[in-house]
Amino acid sequence: MPNEGNDVVAFAPREPPLLAAPPDDDRRESPFDRADGPMVVLRRKISSRLARHVALERRQLVNVAPMVSFTFDDAATSAGLAGAEQLERMGGRGTYYVASVLVGRSEAGYPVMDRDALRELHRKGHEIGLHGHAHRAAGDFSAQGFRDDLQRNREWLQAIDHRIRPVNYAYPYGLVAFARKRQLHGLVASSRTTSPGIVAGAFDPQFLRCVELADQRLTPERLAGYLDAAARSTGWLILCSHDIAAAPSRYGCTLGLFQRALDAAASRGLEFVTIAAGLTRSRAVGRRALSACEPTESKLS
Numbered sequence: 001m002p003n004e005g006n007d008v009v010a011f012a013p014r015e016p017p018l019l020a021a022p023p024d025d026d027r028r029e030s031p032f033d034r035a036d037g038p039m040v041v042l043r044r045k046i047s048s049r050l051a052r053h054v055a056l057e058r059r060q061l062v063n064v065a066p067m068v069s070f071t072f073d074d075a076a077t078s079a080g081l082a083g084a085e086q087l088e089r090m091g092g093r094g095t096y097y098v099a100s101v102l103v104g105r106s107e108a109g110y111p112v113m114d115r116d117a118l119r120e121l122h123r124k125g126h127e128i129g130l131h132g133h134a135h136r137a138a139g140d141f142s143a144q145g146f147r148d149d150l151q152r153n154r155e156w157l158q159a160i161d162h163r164i165r166p167v168n169y170a171y172p173y174g175l176v177a178f179a180r181k182r183q184l185h186g187l188v189a190s191s192r193t194t195s196p197g198i199v200a201g202a203f204d205p206q207f208l209r210c211v212e213l214a215d216q217r218l219t220p221e222r223l224a225g226y227l228d229a230a231a232r233s234t235g236w237l238i239l240c241s242h243d244i245a246a247a248p249s250r251y252g253c254t255l256g257l258f259q260r261a262l263d264a265a266a267s268r269g270l271e272f273v274t275i276a277a278g279l280t281r282s283r284a285v286g287r288r289a290l291s292a293c294e295p296t297e298s299k300l301s
Helices: 038-053 077-089 115-123 143-160 178-184 220-233 255-267 275-279
Strands: 058-061 067-073 095-098 127-130 168-170 190-192 236-241 282-285
Touching: 038 178, 067 077, 067 220, 067 255, 067 275, 077 115, 077 255, 095 115, 095 168, 115 127, 115 143, 127 143, 127 275, 143 178, 168 275, 190 275, 220 236, 220 255, 236 255, 236 275
Parallel strands: 067 095, 067 236, 095 127, 127 168, 168 190
Antiparallel strands: 058 282
16 A cells, blocks of 8 residues: 555554444445456455554544534535524534535535535534535545545635635545545544444544434434433434435435434433534544644645
């Protein structure tokens, strides 16, 4: 594997995620997999497993109350309307990971918010995050290509409103690549995956686990189990979804499931936080740990 940075790689102890289903990162297929041979796909899977278990940075939660974050990939219009409205009624705000190439389009299978809607979302206190400009799997880029795509994504979002400061990233399609994770280390505050589990105690901010809030992927009983586990451990449950609709996409949810999650989190005393706010309730640990909650943009130049 090419050495694309000077980080000292330390193998972190493998920590079984609370209430996690069997690791399923590898079940996801990049849109480019079918055009490549089996060895290329195998290398991608090995890279994903390395990224899952090798930490370049560690942080420790110091929160006094359990937390929950509602995150949305692609910023579907329905998530920006119904999702934001319901969150605001509960006194919370969400984190919206935006792939700039999708803004104002319907190519993701559902309408995506336009620039004006994103600006209004930011004005209301919701967090705007990075999801890559081209919405391509991170591992399908070269080092320079990934750097350029991330920089373009950041600049595009800041052009919507100069007060937008995107510092948190979500891997498109949930596909993690170790080399790209090394690039992200120190460039963004965190990188969210779709690997199931709860953030508790010490954690890797460049491999934030989450639970997919999707009707086809999560039962109400399992949702309750994750919420209970977060409350017991004073942990941080990160939920992710896409669209919110009566007939949602495979990775979206109905308004009923979304409202159930909001009500159940509130009834258990979980604090509603954005990803940025959640990270402020943690501290860097370890000799080489970086405090990356405010990464310098110059490093992407």
